[in-house]
Amino acid sequence: MRARRAPLFLKRRSYRRRRLRDAARMLPVVGLFLLMLPMLWANGSSERQSTAWDGLFVFAVWSGLLVAAAAMAPGLSEEQGADGEGGAAAAGRPQDDA
């Protein structure tokens, strides 16, 4: 396995593809961060504290997450069909990236 070395720089298309995978990995972290935010303004005794607005915020983040996931899903699944095992194997080692 080690013998098959990945190229140091990639074509534009594969480069994009890899960044898409990075984005897919970051998405849950971003989501978690946004969903933690209501805790911040819960402690402060600010006037804006309202269940309705909190709810609206949560549902907005929620919709945003699933729209983002929907946008990325075709790209992520397409390449699995396209370059099959090899692509998936490369995905397992992000440190190869250019």
Next chain:
Amino acid sequence: MPFNLLVLACLSYVVLLFIVAFVAERRAALGRIGWLRSPVVYTLSLSIYCTAWTFYGAVGYAARSGLEFVTIYLGPTIVFVGWWLLLRKLVRIGRQQRVTSIADLVSSRFGKSNLLGVVVTALAVVAATPYIALQLQSVTLSFGVFASGTPEGWALPDRDATAIWVAGGLALFTILFGTRNLDAKEQHHGVVLAIAVEAVVKLVALLAVGIFVVWGLGGGPAAVFARIDASAIGEWQVQPGRWTGLIFVSAAAVICLPRMFQVMVVEDGDERHMALASWAFPLYLLLMSLFIVPIAVVGLERMPAGANPDMFVLTLPLAEGQGALAMLAFLGGFSSATSMVIVESIALATMVSNHVVMPLWLRLRPKAAISGDVRRIVLLSRRLAIVGVLTLGYLYYRMSGGSAALASIGLIAFVGMAQVLPVLVGGLYWRGATKAGAVAGLLCGFAVWAFTLYLPSFGPDAALSAATFEQGLGGIGWLRPQGLFGVEAMDPLLHALFWSLSLNTAAFCLFSLLTFPGPVERMQGAAFVNVFDAESAGSLGWSRGRAEPEALLVMAQRILGDENALALFASEARAQGKEGFLPDATPDFVAGLERRLAGSVGAATAHAMISQIVGRATVSVEDLMAVANETAQIMEYSARLEAQQEELTRTATQLREANEKLQQLSVQKDAFLSQISHELRTPMTSIRAFSEILTEGDLPPEIVANYGRIIHEEAIRLTRLLDDLLDLSVLENGSVQLNVGVANIQQLIDRALAAAGQSRPERNFLIVRDLPAENIFVRTDPDRLVQVFINLVSNARKYCDAKEPELRIKVRQRAGRVSVDFIDNGSGIPKQNQAIIFEKFARLTDQTRAGGAGLGLAICREVMANLGGAINYLPGQGGAAFRVTLPLRLDRKAA
């Protein structure tokens, strides 16, 4: 709304589900899977995450603690949106290792350890029991709402009776569609489709109630929005601890709950389906949660003060006189409860049968486990397990009195199953995780969870004494269930979650670091962690040539079924360049077979069964490293070289076989002349001797008659031999005249049995037939086919050496071909002779001079070739067994 109508609607809904499941099973059986395996069905089947707890309980939860209910759906959302991180790997491993349950996954990862399988199974059963009770309770409650709401005062006869009926019905449905067959892979298309339908029903129902509440009662979204803060819910504040903790625990649960694992990984794990589910499933959850708060707000406003908020979804439409809407909501709730119970009990039954019953069976009766009918045992144990699981759920419901709020019961189960998460994630990403660590972590988490959350949930003085609550276990102050190590001020749920998971993880890591994994463990660890690195070297460990292929086939048939096993072995034999059904037991093949068996009975059991035949895999760590080196070297060869080599090996095998056959043939050719001479001269001898005696004359008439009869008999025998020889030569030339017509297999077999009854008529043969299955019409040459059947039946009559001889005739139709098996219960044909029985004069022993010249099977083979079919010897059937296959329609023009 009349109660009878409700029961009627409920029953017709169940009948509809039965039909859906039945149709799906039929389609799958015919191989028309198509949309049964579409991403949409997959996503909908994931919705069993939303149980009755969501459907009824979420509103109650919102009424009691505001927005907190939403955490239960945010956790799964994050897991699915981040599918690329964890779920993708989980699904890939599940498919590659043919995992049957979460217990199987954990057991397989840590060296196919059955102990781990048992621990996870126990944990799952204990955690699921209250959850199933919760579903029974919610259905009973919803019936109760209708009963008390009717003006005629229609009262439920008995709550417990309702629960029993519901549990019994669910058990029946689950057994019918969940344990119909033991598939190579645990897939239940019928159940999955029924659940997808239920998913649509519950979503539509909840949305309909929500829309009615917001636009019908609340006066539009803006008005409802304004009323949220005005209601009691408006006073709710985010509690950071619970908010984070619940998001985490629900994220863990969506991965670890047995039913989620079943639909996500086992039923139809496919990465392409995952891509759609990654956003569509969160969307489903969002839609389910969208109207929860409005329904709670309006419900709190309009319903009397004492009303149970858990039932608002039903009571609001009922109170407003919307009978049809209430009915829809009822069906939605019913769907949520039933789909959860069905899948959960299938998942648990699989675990119990694969990790508890089968290993016990293997240990108690090692012989029977390999040669006995394993499939029946497995299916029976699954059916009993389903009944057992539902009985436990029912008993819990009776014991707990059905009083606790829905949400709290659900959360207890969540925290319980979350105990598997550290081991699961550790096993997937950390090669250093060991079995000892996994056992330690799981047991530790299990114990702490039981002590701090599960047992206290029964209330003081039920499972734990009040004294234990006050003073701690055995009077030790820092062992109080809700104040472990002196941590007092925490919310009990968070307290349990925090301590159980942190002690669990700590024990898991510590023991993993301190212990050394065995070879199988290290192999499996590498295969799991590096699942995406092409085909990792996962197929070593079985020593070459130790296994008798026929023994493997016999065992495989007991688990996979005759057809599947024979097909698997035949295709492997073809890949090795061999004819027939018996491939060489190469390590690769044995490992592949093990994975295939694991798909039915779990990794640990499959491993144990294979090692009973092959012998313990005695791989040492040194071997492992040697193989790893070897693997690395082999990888450096170019793919082409490998392919060439493979081709060469295949050709070599073919050549070797051809050569062996040629050698045998030349010996036989040599014997042919002497055989034919013998067969011709023997009758000739009697004819000549007696005719000379008769010509001398001077004999009493009865002797003359007797000798005349002998001459006649022997002349007939000669003619028959010549006929056979001529027949054979015509058939071999392919110049035979076929009289093609339509015939019924059943009648042909009748004819053959009648005709073959003459050979050794003194033997009383038991013939086992399946008449309906034989009722197949074929277009062929009926007389020729009967000739073959007669031959096979009379061979069985002549050569079957059993005390109570028995002949089974099995007819099957598949893909335009008919196969007819003739299987007797004698000692069969030894392996070295199986290849030559179809050759001319290959009568194996002269033990039974039954008058044949050894041309019968040779003629059969030629006849079948002329009819566009084949005749083969079937090994491993417990006796001599022949399979005749022929096309349904013979398309050759009569030559």
Next chain:
Amino acid sequence: MAGHVLLIEDEPNIAEAIRFLLGRDGMRVSSLSDGVGAAEAVREVRPDLVILDLMLPGCSGLEVLAAIRAHPETGSTPVLMLTAKGQGRDREAAEKAGVDRFMTKPFSNAEMLASVRELVQR
């Protein structure tokens, strides 16, 4: 003429023909249809002649012959071997094993009778 012949032949019709032929000539004929235990039978019956088929169920005529020759009491009993195979190789093998006369089937009755008479008188 008198004499005791043991016939070892598995084809019932051929055995019947030989029994008739020799019986008419005044000889006593015992018969066996199986090679197994044939050598023991020879030891017990002490016939004047053994007629042995080459192809017998159970064990071949050659094996039976070897067993007869190996035992001191029956070593000199004359043996007439019959075969339907008629290959030179079989004849050589039989002669090597010490057969007294070798006949291929079908045989003429007169020839058979003559051979038997000659061998019984030895």
